[in-house]
Structure formats: C-alpha cells, structure tokens
Amino acid sequence: MGNIFHKLRKEEKEECLAAIEFFTNSKKLFLNKDLCLAQLSEETGITVHKISYLINAEFGLNFNDYINLKRIQYLIENLNEPMLKDLSIEKISSACGFGSRTSCFRAFRKHKGTSLSNFLNRISKI
Structure with a gap:
C-alpha cells in the first residue's frame, strides 16, 4: 500500500x-x-x-x-526560571510533561547524548 x-x-x-x-x-x-x-x-x-x-x-x-524533544527544549530553556529552579528532578520531569522521571531520563539521553544529571551538573558549574 x-x-x-x-x-x-x-x-x-x-x-x-x-x-x-x-x-x-x-x-x-x-x-x-x-x-x-x-x-x-x-x-x-x-x-x-x-x-x-x-x-x-x-x-x-x-x-x-x-513531543519529547519539545519537552526537553522547554526544560533546557526554563531550567533557571522560578517555576523549575528549585524542583527535584522528579518534579522537573513532571512539570515538563514527562510521565515519569525515567521517561525524561530516557528521552534526554536519546536526544542529547548525555544524562539529565550530567547536563544539570555541567550547567550548575557555569
């Protein structure tokens, strides 16, 4: 077909x-x-x-x-905004539309080639 x-x-x-x-x-x-x-x-x-x-x-x-790329983009763009800044990774994942922390981690690694934890650690040092 x-x-x-x-x-x-x-x-x-x-x-x-x-x-x-x-x-x-x-x-x-x-x-x-x-x-x-x-x-x-x-x-x-x-x-x-x-x-x-x-x-x-x-x-x-x-x-x-x-959709997961949109969520990741939103997460990265809003990481330092008050709405996400002091949240746990679990709550950040949820606030960005992911069903779970695991699905957020999986999508982040797939599309960014690194773990969310590594990414967060790198930008916290900037």
Whole structure:
C-alpha cells in the first residue's frame, strides 16, 4: 500500500506543519503528559495519519520523539526560571510533561547524548 500523503503539495505540507508547530508550541500541548496524536489532531483539524506522516517525513521523528524533544527544549530553556529552579528532578520531569522521571531520563539521553544529571551538573558549574 503506497502512502497517500507523499503527493501533498508543498504549500499544504507547510500549512499543516505550521499548524502542528503553532498548536504544539503556543498552547504548550507537550506539557500534557497524556498528549496523543488524537488530541493534536483535534486541536489542529489535521488527521492523525497526516500528522504522523508529516512529523516522520519532515522531522525524521515519530510523534513521541517529536513531543519529547519539545519537552526537553522547554526544560533546557526554563531550567533557571522560578517555576523549575528549585524542583527535584522528579518534579522537573513532571512539570515538563514527562510521565515519569525515567521517561525524561530516557528521552534526554536519546536526544542529547548525555544524562539529565550530567547536563544539570555541567550547567550548575557555569
């Protein structure tokens, strides 16, 4: 069975990707630990299959990796903000949308090539 989405016009791809990015980032949907493709589809009005295809084709990621990267980016950008600064790693993980400390650690190592603990230790010395 061929993929029906590979024939999308460039403009349509760009519009859909912009909507995916807009809703994911502006509404901080990634902070919801239970976020799934169906919810993003509901927010954007784009079908689940089209979202999945576009994230995979354009970013080379599956949906979970895409969302976890958003969470990691948020964690890194907000680490020194009062809302995260004095929290335990467990609470930081939760505040950034991860379901558990373990899932945060796993995603961080996968996408950043180092453990969250090592990363936190390095930046605390700066």
